[in-house]
Amino acid sequence: MTIKLRLLSLVTFLFLKIGFSQDAKVTITSSDLSETSFLERTEFKVSYSGSIFWNNGINLGAEYLFKEYTKVKNRKRGLRTNTHQFLLNGTLGFTTNFSTKTDTGIFTNYGITWRRTNKKGKQFSIAINPLGYYRSFLPETYKVTGDNVEKVFLPGRGYYAPSLTIGIGKQRLVKNTGRFFNITSCYAHHIMQAPCLLLIFSMATVLTLKRKKNMQKIIKNCSKVIVLIITLCTVFSCSNDIDFNNLNDTIFVRHRNADMPAYIHGNGSEKVFLIILHGGPGGIGLSYRSSTIKSDIEKECAVVYFDQRGSGMAQGSYSESGISIDIMAEDILALVKVIKHKYGNDSRFFLMGHSWGGTLGPATLLKDQSDFLGWIDVDGAHNTQGMYLEYIANFNRVALEQIEAENDIAYWESVLNLINTIAPEYNLDDVQRLNSEAFEAEAVLHDAGLINSEAGGGDNIIFNYTPLTILWNMQNTQSILDSDLFQNINFQDRLSEITIPSLVLWGRHDMVVPIKFAQDSYDNLGSIEKELVFFENSGHSPMSTEPDLFAEKVIEFINQNK
Template sequence: MLRTTLTRITPLLLVVALFSLFSCSSDDAIDNLSETFFVRHENADMPAYVHGNATEKTFLIVLNGGPGGFGLTYRTETFIETIEEKYAVVYFDQRGSGVSQGKYLEKEVTVDLMAEDVLALAKVIKEKYGDDSKLVLMGHSWGGTLGTATLLKGQEEFIGWIDVDGAHDPKGMYLEYITNHAKIANEQIVLDNSVDYWETVLQLVDNVSPTYNEDNFFDLNREAFTAEEQLAEDDIINEENWEDEIGVNYNVFMALWNSGQILKILTNNGLWEDISYTDRLSEITVPSLIITGKHDLIVPTKFAQEAFDNIGSEDKELLIFERSGHNPMASEKELFAAEILEFIGKIK
């Protein structure tokens, strides 16, 4: 895979905001931004919602999970009251996600193209707020796949990388699901926790193909979510609390349609069979914070350790949240926000 420079990204266009019109004048209230613009790139129009304090011109770009999640899912009261108080946060609806729109061929939708979308967003931010803007990239789950691909194409645009339960190796997830599901099930059975349930997990593992099978992959993925709910019920991890989420104000039908479609498209284009960036992690040299929940079954903790061991940055840190599964921003919210602020404060 050849590195693609930002000069290949054309054309870009700022479009009318969803909720208000804005200009780039010096009168902008940069200490309390609340702006929405669209990035147009390769036949897609993708909204970016910018909220928070931009007085230091430091922007945290959030890449949601999925594929097919919503950018504003992460804009909870905790984010607003902590991270946005200090820095501006850019919640981005990726191609085929949220209320993004476009007309393009399904076969053209690749991780590489979506990484170029993120670099287009970075360029727009710098054109709007100034070339001296400092960008920190954060990807959660599938956002870790997309973020890794983005850095491999243009890490010079960013001052830091935050990988939250990220999947830099989608191709490796199938076999790791089999191994990790069995490991966790056996551990919980030994502890006499919900034995009947965990025995059904072992039965599932015993009945899946030892080589990649799409139906089996999604069976294992769905079971990972159910298993984390069981861990929370047994008080192994904290229950996730998304109740203070106030940012999701989407056209729900459009967002859900997009979600199903982009997942299908990327799956058909080989996301879970062909994509792995493990061998290229050494090329990433920006300061990096890697976060994982100790009991993550959706993107097992092995991948966080692997990212830490292989990433090329001399300034890197691995944090394991003891009471979390896949979503530490919802299960250990205050700690999560504090670690994000500490990292950005150190590198900006």
């Protein structure tokens, strides 16, 4: 927070420096505004805004001129005349992500604008808006308190949202109108350090309407915009009748100060739900809606793609202590209660976790496995504590094998050099280096023909999520959880307490969660009915590299145990 305050102070200093600095070759003439009316000093703006592909919206604004002066500089090419203006500004706007409806809200901000205009009417402006507020509007949201589930009226959250805007434009001097292009950086802050909507870059083309002659037009246009906003909000808040044969729902789970989206797709006719726990920590749920999960598994059951706390488009207001594996496991159980409340108490569940999801899955089942018919572990990190030393051993083994096979010898020799620099005692920096190197190693194994290329055919994530939001969330959530994740979490000795049918799926060439943990998971699970399947041409993500076999095994497991 201190860094942000320093940055804001620097921007404010530069703002004032630009506006009030003088030198010997400059002549400044102040304008007398005393005889101009309030309306003559006020500009009204209507603009379309959007974050490139992700969010679209409209906003209304006004700027009140309180200081103006003309600065004439003596340059080699002659005199350069610029008009400098200081204006009080205010904006009210509406924005939405039409694809998922998870990023809809209204915003307002107030501040001061400095604007420079040359003789040709070309303008450059900087606006600092310390007074900002963003109110999100969420789709259907259910609050879980203990065993009680209730639907939330007008769900959403409010955020303090100061902003900084830089704009360029062209003023039409004859008609007193203009068009502008603005880039706005907005910081929506609340208690939690990994919120949904932290950083938004928006671009807007603005039409400025000036002076009292245009007031009737302004009022008429504003009225239309307000009606449009109310209509859009009403449409987004309406829920459709449930079509169990083809579920296509987005709901939010409110639990312990977090609002987390669940995207539910597929065949719910038998009320069988497969909940997928994404990797990360800090990943996104809909990244798994691809290939045969979407085309095959969704035909057999309803698939729930869940953005975990502090991930994807989840929102909330809580401190760092509000992100822990214990609380996140409770979130999954809360999700189960919400689905039962919405679709019926006869709903049945399977749980699947990939990578970090394979850590969160056991944590959830060890709290309560009574609602689940089966557990699917996909390259899951159930023993992150033991991964440090296993990384070293696995890198050494694979590197020697690849050097002997004469596959990319230079790279694998560099890997051997790397692990020789790693201390045998746990170190967070080293484990993060090893984890990063593991992904690079899988890319090299792919080039050697040992790992298949990833299949596509899924949802276009770029339109479903705001990239800056998910990147911010991922960074913050990882930084909070990683400090404890690789050092203290080990469920291996408690896997025997998981007794529901289990399926362990693993890529033979997984460098991220080494193959040793596949056998450990299978051997230690307390399930009577369990199966271990290796994917011979896969690394860490067999659902993408061998999608047909993956779907076949998952569907077979669900049909056997539903």
